[in-house]
Amino acid sequence: MRVPEELLEVLRQENKFIIASHINPEGDALGSSIALCLALKSIGKEAHVFNTDGVPYLYQFLPSMQLIKTSLDGLPTWQYCLVLVDCNEPDRAGIEDYRFKLNIVVDHHLTRKSFGDVKWIEPESAATGLMIYHIIKDLGIKIDRDMAENLYTAISIDTGTFRYDNTTSEVLRVAAELVDLGADPARVAIRLYESWTYNRFKLLLEMLNTMELIKIKDIKVAFTHITLDMFRQTDTTQADTENFSNFPRMIDEVEVSVMFRQTDDDAWKASMRGKGAVNLALVAASLGGGGHRNAAGFKAEGSLEDLKARLIKSIEDNINQ
Ligand SMILES: [Mn+2]
Missing domain, CATH: 3.90.1640.10 (inorganic pyrophosphatase (n-terminal core))
Known part of the structure; x- marks a missing residue:
């Protein structure tokens, strides 16, 4: 360098x-x-x-x-x-x-x-x-x-x-x-x-409970989310979610982990972590965000279901690129 x-x-x-x-x-x-x-x-x-x-x-x-x-x-x-x-x-x-x-x-x-x-x-x-x-x-x-x-x-x-x-x-x-x-x-x-607040840990538990595994072509993607309600109930903030998207990636067959967190009524931030099968920088860029191959994110407005659908399409387009 x-x-x-x-x-x-x-x-x-x-x-x-x-x-x-x-x-x-x-x-x-x-x-x-x-x-x-x-x-x-x-x-x-x-x-x-x-x-x-x-x-x-x-x-x-x-x-x-x-x-x-x-x-x-x-x-x-x-x-x-x-x-x-x-x-x-x-x-x-x-x-x-x-x-x-x-x-x-x-x-x-x-x-x-x-x-x-x-x-x-x-x-x-x-x-x-x-x-x-x-x-x-x-x-x-x-x-x-x-x-x-x-x-x-x-x-x-x-x-x-x-x-x-x-x-x-x-x-x-x-x-x-x-x-x-x-x-x-x-x-x-x-x-x-290893210095988390107890509330942060409770928020992680809430998030993990939302996990669903979806197969896109040949790869498995884990989706999780955190709503404004979950932040309120656990008395936590957006900053408490750092690294949360890494957790579902611990699962052997999971190639991509996506965590959505709600930032406003109709606004979400997605944070993605991968293991190499999908270039997440390209996925994020296609949705107005950015990042690295195995760690990227983007912001979007709309319902969670809409957002997921758009993301699934983009992941499909970017597998093995
Ligand atoms: Mn950096």
Whole structure:
């Protein structure tokens, strides 16, 4: 993986940065942003981290997470370089109404958009955190414990903690180095996977109870959903559903797991996880969303039944592509 020289040059020469990541942030978005902010600060730059949704409780263990601002009010953004991480268009980050001095994009999502003056998009990279690691190294910045743990978490979450097929030897080498630099794998794993609220667990049970297995051509797809009522009954929020779509994928014969969650009366978000038989990035794109081959999502309006029908059609069209 090679960091474009142009990107390094801009980071060396400019002095004021605002780092932003996508709405509903997860470990890669947050860990990458915080690590880059700490790194830029450590060489005397002014850097801010913005996320419109803030830090979900699941990620409040991230070192230096208090750096994250949920508002850009009062900052003359036009004097700052934007670094958009883990997404590649400003409306994904809720910053489409702001102007910046220069727009930089660092992302690993397949869907390419035209936004950005200096772009580094690497769909082959397991995580944006891995790209940020290379940027920090190439800038000659020493990675401290806080940066290490943020980068480790970013890489960990996007590789299913070193289980998905994006877990390359490079991923493991970088992770090992981050552990040497102070990241604590056991602490991160416990916080990511074994620190649920009881309510979140109840919501998972509700979701699993909705599961149906549908055969599309030769492959089995598991459908689950969460209604607004279920959120209300368990006193949980959308952020509590992170990774829920992975559970039905545990079943041997399930190739694709789709979880729909209701966001408004007639509005749903679908999150899909696969094992390779269907290119879910293409399925998501056909329905106005995006993502990776084995992890993608989209938003849609209408009834759940309608949505399912559209999705089944799209999966049919994209089997083995
Ligand atoms: Mn990512």
